[in-house]
Amino acid sequence: MKIVLLGSGNVATHLAKALKAKGENVIQVYSPNLVHAKLLADGIAAEAVSDLNAVKTDADLYIISIKDDAIGSIAEALKGVSGLVVHTSGTTDIKVLSDQVKDSGVFYPLQTFSKSKDVDFDRIPLCIEATDATQLEILHQLASKLSGQVYVLNGEKRKVLHLAAVFASNFPNHLYALANRVLQQNDLDFEIIRPLIAETADKVMTNLPENVQTGPAVRADETTINKHLSMLKDMPALQEIYQILSNSIKLMQK
Amino acid sequence: MKIVLLGSGNVATHLAKALKAKGENVIQVYSPNLVHAKLLADGIAAEAVSDLNAVKTDADLYIISIKDDAIGSIAEALKGVSGLVVHTSGTTDIKVLSDQVKDSGVFYPLQTFSKSKDVDFDRIPLCIEATDATQLEILHQLASKLSGQVYVLNGEKRKVLHLAAVFASNFPNHLYALANRVLQQNDLDFEIIRPLIAETADKVMTNLPENVQTGPAVRADETTINKHLSMLKDMPALQEIYQILSNSIKLMQK
Numbered sequence: 001m002k003i004v005l006l007g008s009g010n011v012a013t014h015l016a017k018a019l020k021a022k023g024e025n026v027i028q029v030y031s032p033n034l035v036h037a038k039l040l041a042d043g044i045a046a047e048a049v050s051d052l053n054a055v056k057t058d059a060d061l062y063i064i065s066i067k068d069d070a071i072g073s074i075a076e077a078l079k080g081v082s083g084l085v086v087h088t089s090g091t092t093d094i095k096v097l098s099d100q101v102k103d104s105g106v107f108y109p110l111q112t113f114s115k116s117k118d119v120d121f122d123r124i125p126l127c128i129e130a131t132d133a134t135q136l137e138i139l140h141q142l143a144s145k146l147s148g149q150v151y152v153l154n155g156e157k158r159k160v161l162h163l164a165a166v167f168a169s170n171f172p173n174h175l176y177a178l179a180n181r182v183l184q185q186n187d188l189d190f191e192i193i194r195p196l197i198a199e200t201a202d203k204v205m206t207n208l209p210e211n212v213q214t215g216p217a218v219r220a221d222e223t224t225i226n227k228h229l230s231m232l233k234d235m236p237a238l239q240e241i242y243q244i245l246s247n248s249i250k251l252m253q254k
Numbered sequence: 255m256k257i258v259l260l261g262s263g264n265v266a267t268h269l270a271k272a273l274k275a276k277g278e279n280v281i282q283v284y285s286p287n288l289v290h291a292k293l294l295a296d297g298i299a300a301e302a303v304s305d306l307n308a309v310k311t312d313a314d315l316y317i318i319s320i321k322d323d324a325i326g327s328i329a330e331a332l333k334g335v336s337g338l339v340v341h342t343s344g345t346t347d348i349k350v351l352s353d354q355v356k357d358s359g360v361f362y363p364l365q366t367f368s369k370s371k372d373v374d375f376d377r378i379p380l381c382i383e384a385t386d387a388t389q390l391e392i393l394h395q396l397a398s399k400l401s402g403q404v405y406v407l408n409g410e411k412r413k414v415l416h417l418a419a420v421f422a423s424n425f426p427n428h429l430y431a432l433a434n435r436v437l438q439q440n441d442l443d444f445e446i447i448r449p450l451i452a453e454t455a456d457k458v459m460t461n462l463p464e465n466v467q468t469g470p471a472v473r474a475d476e477t478t479i480n481k482h483l484s485m486l487k488d489m490p491a492l493q494e495i496y497q498i499l500s501n502s503i504k505l506m507q508k
Contacts, residue, residue: 010468069477091478110446112454112468116461123449151446160440161447163482167492168433168447169454170469171499172426177463177506179422186414192364192405193415193422194459195377200366200423201455205448207370209431214264214366215424223323224345228417237502238421244498245425248491252431 001142002083004028004055005046006074007065008036010113011088015065018121020044022145030055052077059083061142063107068092075100084135090127090162093155098131105130105139108158109147112169125149127158178238210252217249255396256337258282258309259300260328261319262290264367265342269319272375274298276399284309306331313337315396317361322346329354338389344381344416347409352385359384359393362412363401366423379403381412432492464506471503 003024005016008031019026026046031037034050041048049055055062057080064074065088075097078085085097086105097104106129111119126143128150130136136152143150153161176197180190203212216224225246232239257278259270262285273280280300285291288304295302303309309316311334318328319342329351332339339351340359351358360383365373380397382404384390390406397404407415430451434444457466470478479500486493 067473068475091481110450112450112457112466114457114461114466114468117457117466119453125446125449149446149449157440157442159481159485160436161442163485164433164436164442164447165450166469166482166496167429167436169450170467170471170503171429171495172451173454173458173463173467173469174471174499174503174506175421175425175429176458177467178502179418180463182414182418182421186411188411188415188418190458190462192379192403193418195379195403196364196366196419196423197426197455197458199373200427201451203366203368203371204427204430204444204451207368208444209427209434212366212368212371213424213427213431214368215420215427217424217428219321221322227345227413228420231413231417237505241425241498241502242420244495245428248432248495249424249428251491252428 001025001061002027002056002059003061003063004030004059004083005040005063005065006030006055007063007088008033008040009065009067010115011109012063012065013040013115014113014119014121015063015088015109016040016044016046018146021121024142024145027059028056055081057081061086061138063088064097072096072100075104084130084138086130086139090165091159094129094131103130103132103135105135106155106158107139107143108162110161110165112173121146122148125151127151127153127161129154129158178241181235182238213249213252215249217246218253220250220253255279255315256281256310256313257315257317258284258313258337259294259317259319260284260309261317261342262287262294263319263321264369265363266317266319267294267369268367268373268375269317269342269363270294270298270300272400275375278396278399281313282310309335311335315340315392317342318351326350326354329358338384338392340384340393344419345413348383348385357384357386357389359389360409360412361393361397362416364415364419366427375400376402379405381405381407381415383408383412432495435489436492467503467506469503471500472507474504474507 029041037048060083062085084103085101086107108127110125126147128139283295291302314337316339338357339355340361362381364379380401382393
């Protein structure tokens with residue numbers, strides 16, 4: 001299977017490496033920025049292109065992995081291709097592709113990617129969708145090569161999953177950052193709190209989070225809550241977040 | 255060293271097991287509920303007592319590990335003892351002890367404990383404090399036996415750490431629970447999102463969270479943010495949390 005990868009960001013980079021590692025044949029990497037395209041293409045022995053007209057039209061699979069609002073225009077440029085065209089977005093409707101090309105699908109890896117950190121693709125849930133059963137089967141085979149967790153999800157469920165991921169990943173990371181701000185203001189190092197973060201996540205690997213909630217709010221320990229709120233009096237934004245999340249924890253107990 | 259443990263909750267239970275595992279001599283476990291005291295004491299070959307008058311007065315160390323607002327009254331009951339009296343609370347001032355007993359200290363494990371899940375005590379930061387240098391040295395030796403991470407912190411810093419821990423642990427766990435609520439409402443299983451939670455925590459083991467933030471808010475992707483907010487229109491409490499945390503992420507970029 002000849003694959004063209006369109007994009008050079010975090011998802012594209014990790015996906016390219018995973019495809020290469022499984023012996024898949026990525027023939028081209030497209031990015032409007034040729035330097036970015038080359039950087040990625042060179043690592044996987046593919047051709048780098050920065051002109052959409054130079055994208056080969058006879059590949060079997062086109063993976064569009066760029067920011068959401070640019071997917072439509074890339075799909076338009078792929079109008080003439082014969083292969084299956086997929087995007088990797090959690091929020092973008094498959095229609096953005098199917099309006100433009102014959103065979104379309106979605107190949108959404110549910111994970112947070114950073115260029116600086118390798119991830120084990122085998123443990124990344126891959127959510128797939130296609131407009132056609134034959135294409136879905138092709139995607140399923142490819143996804144199963146890359147990951148042990150493949151889910152066939154329609155667009156509605158995929159969007160829900162993406163929303164849940166913001167709560168489960170983006171927001172917790174931001175709360176780690178706010179914790180670090182509190183620590184820094186008091187000359188304490190983030191290192192001291194890392195084991196706690198690791199254990200908190202580890203706990204929900206075998207439990208449901210609502211069953212292992214700890215802290216002052218779940219105990220309705222108003223004395224501690226009020227102490228904390230008064231410690232945050234010079235950080236009103238953090239104080240508001242503390243208040244709202246504590247109330248939300250209390251509500252969930254009812 | 256003869257140790258008396260006062261309390262039978264999560265922290266007391268894990269601490270008792272860790273002390274036992276390191277060959278420390280816990281002679282008594284006190285709980286106002288004799289069944290609870292027995293449950294814990296039997297596992298570590300200690301005596302269970304439910305009457306404070308039955309607590310031995312010649313132990314070397316008394317560890318009070320009960321809820322914060324009861325620490326003072328336990329300390330009062332220990333007025334006559336000759337050993338060092340410590341509590342394990344993140345928020346309680348050492349004064350609550352030193353007002354009552356001769357030698358006092360704090361032995362605060364920075365971790366989230368559940369009875370159902372074992373933790374590796376060796377990786378738990380232990381924050382210690384004492385009113386006297388000799389007593390601090392005793393505590394330091396004991397703490398170093400249990401954990402590779404021992405911090406001498408005054409009460410002020412310990413309280414800051416406890417506050418930071420709410421942001422780094424209690425609130426992220428609650429956000430996992432909110433994610434699960436979103437998933438459940440759409441017949442999706444929490445299992446699908448576990449790898450994302452694990453990776454999000456794993457990322458900050460070697461990075462600072464503010465450097466690895468991902469998601470729509472950090473990209474100022476208003477289209478996705480607005481889609482998500484409208485998906486949450488029937489869950490106004492979650493909508494408010496989404497809005498406030500997204501704004502906070504955007505502010506941190508400035």
